[in-house]
Amino acid sequence: MILVETLNSVRHQSSSSSQPELPAIEARNLVKTYRGDVRALDRLSFRVEAGAIFGLLGPNGAGKSTTVKILTTLSRPDSGEARVAGLDVLRDAERVRHAIGCIGQKSGVDSEATGRENLTLQGRVYGLRGTELKRRVAELLERFGLDQAADRVTRTYSGGMQRRLDVAMGLVHHPSVLFMDEPTTGLDPEARADMWKEIARLAREEGITILLTTHYLEEADRLAQRLAIVDRGRVVAEGSPEELKSELRGDTIHMELAQAEDASKAHSVLSRLEELRELVIDTRTLYARADRGATTVPIALATLESAGVKVASVTVARPSLDDVYLRYAGRSFREADQGGSR
Amino acid sequence: MRTLAHSFYMTLRHFRNLMRQPLYIAFTLVQPIIWLVLFGQLFKKVVLLPGFGASAYVDFLTPGVVIMTVLFGAGWSGMGIIRDLDLGVMDRFLVSPVSRVALIAGRLIQLALIAVIQSVLIVALGMILGARFPGGARGVGLLILCAVLLAVPIGALSSAMALVARKEETVIAASNFILLPLTFLSSVFMAQNLMPGWIQAVARFNPVEWAVVAGRSALSAHMNWPLVATRIGLLVALTIITAGLATRAFRIYQRSV
Structure with missing residues (x-):
């Protein structure tokens, strides 16, 4: 008993230096079934400590995006509970929306509007006005290297630029929890490396809790302090990448x-x-x-x-995360990823 | 207050995006000219039919083309929703604290404003082509009101359908299926009393017919007040119902994602 407690406290210190507090994200027994009896989530549970980068790793169709949709109030679970920033996503959806930033799998950038217009509208929706809004928009454009292209219609942006604008839009209102659904899918290696740096910086310097989903083992290994491996709508393993690998x-x-x-x-x-x-x-x-x-x-x-x-x-x-996945899901990650979309 | 502000921002967004498509604007302006000139020539002689009622076909046709143009503009507005769904713009708004009403209202306000601009232009064009409207400015004003009250519910229905169907093909098919029959099951081109009996019967339930009959009467020398008032009343009721449906459609959409 004493041993367990010591272990837990060690683990706390290693994952985040702040004092133990409410988890930033908590999902409990989420179930979601789509039309045609497709069970996307099958009693999925996990929790994320404040200030951490948490990875949901799994092949396509494992239920990662569905989880993010529920946690960001876009979708509703059939049963189960979830709290984000201490707020219930079903009962307190409106307040959850103010606390979170979302970078979805699809871009979410209006291609007919300029970068500045996209950011400004996003800021207005969250209640920013006047000079405060202008300053925040200019600041984000500069930070994401978009100030040169700020007044160009985003249709003309490269994939990497669009993704950066996406992230900037998700940050406009200083969210405390950021959701990123497959943030580097479709990016070239250079843009991917930049995005990784940015994600790490956000957690480190701004103390934002980040939940990211990915089907890249390398990405989860690099970025996530803790991760949950998701397969067929359930969490099959949870821990830091090192812990998971050393179990093998x-x-x-x-x-x-x-x-x-x-x-x-x-x-x-x-x-x-x-x-x-x-x-x-x-x-x-x-x-x-x-x-x-x-x-x-x-x-x-x-x-x-x-x-x-x-x-x-x-x-x-x-052992790699691929082996971890193989052990818990009983099939190799690549196989599952290819045959996974259901 | 928040809903009002958000609706304003959304309207601004749609207008700005529209202004960036000059070719689209050009086509929507040329289209009614073609209708007026083409149908004006094609059906020129129908006024000679006993019982048609109007002395010049262009007098009769102009309000019809106003209503038809506005109907088609509004009927395709769901495509904008499809575009936002495909881009992920809609999901991004839905996870933000934006007012759901504003997401629909922004589009409908834009439609209404476009309907006003189009109506004014078509009436002016009709007058250049020789149309005369004894109803005067008041008549034109009422015609524009009817056009707006048709654009808004049709736009709301189109948006609702787009949110529920979520597929471009479905929206295209449904719009094609509905818009032309709505036009031809009304007196847009043909005097009411010369239409076959069954079409007259069906037309009584057709919002396009409500708008065109009221608008035309408002432009005539002797406006039929009760007719105009009841048709406008029906259009207002339809507007309220369909706007409610469109806002509801978000819930159906969110349940399915």
């Missing part, structure tokens, strides 16, 4: 078979090896874990060869 002891071994028909035979011979754990097969790729990958691979290869199974490639690596 040893090395990860991926073996790609030359022929997919050999998969079940390979699985049965390898599962007899003591050195290999958590053997999972996904079409023609075998995933397994071993305490010492380098010495286990030759044994595994010899076993496969004597069984007449040809191997196309083998890799040994430290």
Whole structure:
């Protein structure tokens, strides 16, 4: 008991230096079913401490966007509860809307209006007026490198510029909680790196709590202090990227078979090896874990060869979030992402 | 107060975006000219039909073209909602504290203002083409009122449909399906008493007919006050109902996302 408490307090200090306070976001048992009986959320729960960058990681169709829609008052859950900035999203929707900023998956920029006009209208909607509004708009345009293009119609903006304007629009009213749904999807690598810097800066310098959804493992690994892995509408694992990865002891071994028909035979011979754990097969790729990958691979290869199974490639690596996902969701992230939209 | 301010900002937004499409504006101005000249020539002789009532077809046609132009402008306004949905602009507004009423009202106010401008231009054009309106300025004013009271409910219905259907194809199909029949099941082009009986019967329930009959009567030498008043009353009632429906449609939309 004492041990647990100590552990918890250590964890608190490592994730945020501020004193324990109300969570900035709390979702409890959210359920949402769409027409045609598609269950998007299946008792999804998680909480986000104030000031943290929290990642919702999952393949396409896992329920991340639905979660964001509910937390931002756009959509309503069939059942379950959610609080954002201490306010109930169903009973106090209007006040929640004042407290949050949203950068949706779709842009939300009016392409027929200029950057300045977009920002100004956004500010007015939140009650900013006069010189205060003008100052805030100019400040954001400058900070996001849009001052040169401020009076151009946004139809002429590049993808990266539009995304930056999107973020600026979400910040115009100084929100305390910021939602970003797939903020870097469709951006080129350079624009993506810039966006990552900006997200990290917002949390660090302005103390904004950020919930971001992503289906890029690398993005979650880099940005999120804590993350929840979502699969089929549920949270299957939660923790810091490091915690999640360190739960997987040893090395990860991926073996790609030359022929997919050999998969079940390979699985049965390898599962007899003591050195290999958590053997999972996904079409023609075998995933397994071993305490010492380098010495286990030759044994595994010899076993496969004597069984007449040809191997196309083998890799040994430290566990990645992909492996974490595989462990909890029972299928590889890439597979789920491709077949995930339902 | 907040709703009023937000409606004003939204109206401003729609007007500004419209002004950035000069080609679109040009087409909407040329269209009624074509209707007036084309139909004016094509149907010139119908006034000779016994019982038509008007002495010159252009006198009869001008208020008809006013109503028809406004009807089509309003009938396609749902496309703007579709555009906002596709861009994500609508969702962004819906997660902000913007007044839901303002999101619809901004569009409807813009439609109403456009209806006024179009009506004035078409009446002027009709007069250039030789139309005479004994009803004078008061008559023209009432015609414009009728045009606005048609534009607003049709625009509200189109917006509501766009929010519920959310698909461009559906809105296009539905608008095509509804707008032309509404026009031809009315006395926009043809005197009421010369229409087949069943069309006369159907037209009694057609808001386009309410607007065109009231507008035309207001322009005539002897305005039929009770007729104009009742038709305007019906249009006002329709405006209130459809504006309510359109605001409601947001709830249906939000339930489905």
